[in-house]
Amino acid sequence: MPSLTMIEAIRDAMDVMMARDDRVVTFGQDVGRFGGVFRCTDGLQGKYGSSRCFDTPISESGIVGIAVGMGAYGLRPVAEIQFADYMYPAYDQIVSEAARLRYRSAGEFSAPIVVRMPCGGGIFGAQTHSQSPEALFTHVAGLKTVIPSNPHDAKGLLIAAIEDDDPVVFLEPKRIYNGPFDGHHDRPVVPWSKHELSETPQGHYTVPIGEAVVRREGAEVSILAYGTMVHVAEAARREVGIDAEIIDLRSLIPLDVDTIVQSVIKTGRCMIVHEATRTSGFGAELSALIQEKCFYHLEAPVVRVTGWDTPYPHAQEWDYFPGPDRVGRALIRLMES
Amino acid sequence: MPSLTMIEAIRDAMDVMMARDDRVVTFGQDVGRFGGVFRCTDGLQGKYGSSRCFDTPISESGIVGIAVGMGAYGLRPVAEIQFADYMYPAYDQIVSEAARLRYRSAGEFSAPIVVRMPCGGGIFGAQTHSQSPEALFTHVAGLKTVIPSNPHDAKGLLIAAIEDDDPVVFLEPKRIYNGPFDGHHDRPVVPWSKHELSETPQGHYTVPIGEAVVRREGAEVSILAYGTMVHVAEAARREVGIDAEIIDLRSLIPLDVDTIVQSVIKTGRCMIVHEATRTSGFGAELSALIQEKCFYHLEAPVVRVTGWDTPYPHAQEWDYFPGPDRVGRALIRLMES
């Protein structure tokens, strides 16, 4: 199996699907000729022509709006929003239109679209190139929201998303586009080729939407994470030497509640790690759910380690980012409580 | 003290502030000449002229966008969004601009604006006239979000919001505009004049943002609610005869954590009631917080009674709405667990 970066895996997923299904089209700002500012669509216009992969005007609402129209027509559009921070102009189209079309028409029309967007910080992108808006999608009935943490899942989840008949928000943690990142920003960069989950089957396969995966089994505490934070959690756990079970959620909606509940019942402790601002972040939903489902098994409060409730700053990036030190300290505290 | 409806109280708050401070202006769709589709601004254009109260084009983004510009200039704009369901086109201006302006300019500029919007169901408004999007605001650093449950608080909170130097989202539960509503939709309508909290001081007063209030003291369980649900919770409690403490949050951000924690420590049980879809609703944050702060005092899991994770339906409105029966049954279950 070839070792791919996240970018290559994402591109490969689109390539596989565009070859198999001529209803699959992809577009967005700088996506066509240039191949995307992160190069995720590089080469696709050359291979499939400019009717299948093309540049759009700088209008996120227009991008998702035409995707909904195309989806209703019968295509399988994959729209790129250049940064998740710029999805807000498209939020109305996502929430009021894509998410509700099937429901309001009782199935007459649907919006089988994928909206890809790079998210997360760690690249000194400041407040407009660092956001993690997943909770703004998980609150919306009718949307699916997924976020891979490695090339293998990225490709399999993206193929599953394209094949899915419902609108899927596909979040791409940009900090791990080119290599896994455990939050130690001062250490040398590690390439994906050194990581086993960069091994990616050729051709078509899916990672089913709605299934979490236990990245590491452990007995003392369950850590729930997704995207970049899976790597940070693993580093933190290792460094403080705690036998944590690490669950990579992969799919936030639908959520794999069974895997989570099983783990927490086993360990009796739970920590949630995410990069988004804390208040009303997805960690709140996880925490609420866990105490609803595992109350009598919990030995300590469910803990959230998250970004702060401030905009994402530039110079203080590493004070904002919930890195391995912060996660590790919280882990120790949690084990003591 | 005169007895006012919510609508009159809201109008009175603007009237008082427009008379006191000529920087206060108000505008929105149908707000000027007509006085708003819910009549909240009726008479203000006549009294203060069309430079202070005026109609706008149908552009929510424009409405909030000009409010931000006016706020930066030094005015105190009060913008009306006709229904909270239509705030999505303005979401970018609210989240990326109003909420972050002070932060990103390190205080050089700010957006002391109020964005009023009627929210909630119960009027057969279906999916586009019934939503409760509060969690989409509470996740955003830099915003304050308030929601009154009665005329007294409506006026005092709105005055506080207009005087506040930060952007405030002011949610108005439209089902209780004209009278308190306990969820018994098949019973005769009760006017505000029958409710003591319709008694509203004349002139200027504030209800401070960030302070919850205990509506009813009780020993067995704490119920957290806001807006219409305060009345539903009270009815449910009464009907099942449980000695619940009912807390009207009033301000979601900043949240009065102390009042909540005190109550839950006392009762050992907690229920959260809201009308918004459950997943990632504000109830999730409340539940997470409570178990973080009161874990060792909880005798049962924190329970959420909420709208379902579907769009708000038309014909099935009363199956969707978390009415007194559903809340009551959940209360009984909670007391048994």
Add this chain to the structure above:
Amino acid sequence: MNVQPLTFHVPEPHPCFGSAADVSGFQLSDAVRVRRPEIDVEASEIRDLAYELIRVLDADGHAVGPWSEACTVDQLRSGLRAMLKTRAYDARMTVMQRQRKTSFYMQCTGEEAIACGFQSALQAGDMNFPTYRQQGLLIAQDWPLVDLMCQVLSNEKDRMKGRQLPVFYSAREAGFFSISGNLATQYVQAVGWAMASAMRGDSRVAAAWIGEGATAENDFHAALVFASVYRPPVVLNVVNNQWAISTAQSVAGGAQATFAARAHGYGIPALRVDGNDYLAVHAAACWAVERARRNLGSTLIEWVTYRAAPHSTSDDPSKYRPQNDQAVWPLGDPVERLKDHLTGIGEWSEARHVQLKAELDEEIAGAAKEAQGSGTLVEGSKCSPASMFDDVYKSMPPHLREQRQELGF
């Protein structure tokens, strides 16, 4: 440099047709002479047409001028029938709402010619993205009234399963896209649908619909930008009925320029048409639809008309517009005008008119009876609460299954 204090301009309320921008359009005697350009004309060559008013029927009800040839007499008679049926349907449903059999209703009184005339220019497979005021698109196709009524009544037979507000129909086979309550969002979706049709080498075209008030919404711009860049086969309709709830068209910018002129900055050709003149509507619609079908890209059409009824059953126009506003409206009533024209050419009569209305009333009464047999919002058989959880996703995820159980199903 002048240092006079600035003053703030707020458009004054005025009878809709008194505004500066409209004056040109209301030189009615000239309107019938407005030229009909070739189908493949360049947008830049017909900018003047955005400031004119295309008409066919003159003051005496004669069909004259370069746009007058499009319709056969049969087409005109069926147009008249569609308009009358739409009007009668609206009247009946308004009564039902007043009887509290449903929560809400919206009429299109005075604007019937636009949807009815436009639909007659489309083919099977084409797709409308309508607003709530284009019931005429369905009625002109003789879509079953019972089906529409069941939706309005949110009853057991409502194909939308009681989920949507009354009048928010969806009818895929009739080329009628599911209506959204959010203004303008669907305008750009129509453009996307048309882009897809072009991508697939199809021959179907789309029609986008919006009110003049909603052109202020952001997605109106998005639609025009994408239509400009990719030249898809879509007709961009703007129904200027002078009012957006309580605000006159000047609050949407109509006092400064016509809505048709909005197209120019995007290089999109625009027509401005008397929307109360069935013949003009049909002719202009055919022109734009053919242009789209011949791969010549999109056209924006401003249909000038008047909202004769309240905005909706929740509205009270006496609060914001003069009582005699419609009476002094210079474009008349579309039904009367077509009736007069047909009568004038000997193809219609008062007697036939009365008879047709009676027939339609009977048809509608029958349909209403049948529809109410399947229940109303408040009585009779009901939409199942359990179905509330269907169609959120294609297949129900576990958390919704759990919630459905929580509700007791």
Add this chain to the structure above:
Amino acid sequence: MNVQPLTFHVPEPHPCFGSAADVSGFQLSDAVRVRRPEIDVEASEIRDLAYELIRVLDADGHAVGPWSEACTVDQLRSGLRAMLKTRAYDARMTVMQRQRKTSFYMQCTGEEAIACGFQSALQAGDMNFPTYRQQGLLIAQDWPLVDLMCQVLSNEKDRMKGRQLPVFYSAREAGFFSISGNLATQYVQAVGWAMASAMRGDSRVAAAWIGEGATAENDFHAALVFASVYRPPVVLNVVNNQWAISTAQSVAGGAQATFAARAHGYGIPALRVDGNDYLAVHAAACWAVERARRNLGSTLIEWVTYRAAPHSTSDDPSKYRPQNDQAVWPLGDPVERLKDHLTGIGEWSEARHVQLKAELDEEIAGAAKEAQGSGTLVEGSKCSPASMFDDVYKSMPPHLREQRQELGF
């Protein structure tokens, strides 16, 4: 009816100035003859100006035509100085970014005349709502370079406390509104600010700024709608530098119409101006600013220019545009053109030019040294992490205080 399959149109990449829409603008010999209307002209009387290109400097560097009278020689020399300083500042900061002293930088190379020339038409108290490519507005006012540099370096003296991406300045006293990274959002805020100024009977005007690519964003429309309806004192600037990262202006609709023409559908007057001609910029800016100040409402100006540098330090234009693209660009370089003009009229010389550049380089080197003394993004004194929690609200609510403690402060 034709049933040929439809085809999908995607604008082809092309050298920016080869597009149909631009051809009229690039009949350069005529450009200097474009008329200068009265300040209070009606929008509808100058629609042609949206398709012309206003110029003052002819091919030989002479100032000619109706727009030629606005500047004194002193103004021109300070304009030249501002442009040179801006260019030198950009060069220096780009080097600093390459040296990894900061994360990011954006140049305005080739576009200096626009911001520098525009600023000279404003008065104290007026407010710009700039994009990231209008550093010239500050530099033309001699705003302290050290202050700008500290922001770019996100160091201890950065008035934005290290929060913002480099170049996202804020300088209230300089009439420079805090830059947002979200395209187009501030365009409508400028309109709101101007509305407020008019409401208060003030005499201050606003200037909104946007790139041609970002005109596709929805808030561009919102701004034009509100500017149309309320006629506030705001100049709506569109900087058409032919590129939006990798996409040519045709992807924003520029092949179908000029960006200036967008204004017409809103009844807003528009000018289209050679943005590489300092004299034309200053003259057109004065015209529009005076119009605003005299309560005559807003003007949209399309400034035609060329983005000579990469989009940002993260960009590599060799991937998407021809190497010689700028060389064949017909509007030349704004610095060279103004230099030639001043030299031609005997008010400047090569020697003075060389000397000025040396002076500016020295000034910038000194400022850079001073700025770096307060730290860089990676070295030296730092922005305090505790300050990260300030200014989210006017006063810190309890949950943020708690979080700050959690971080250890």
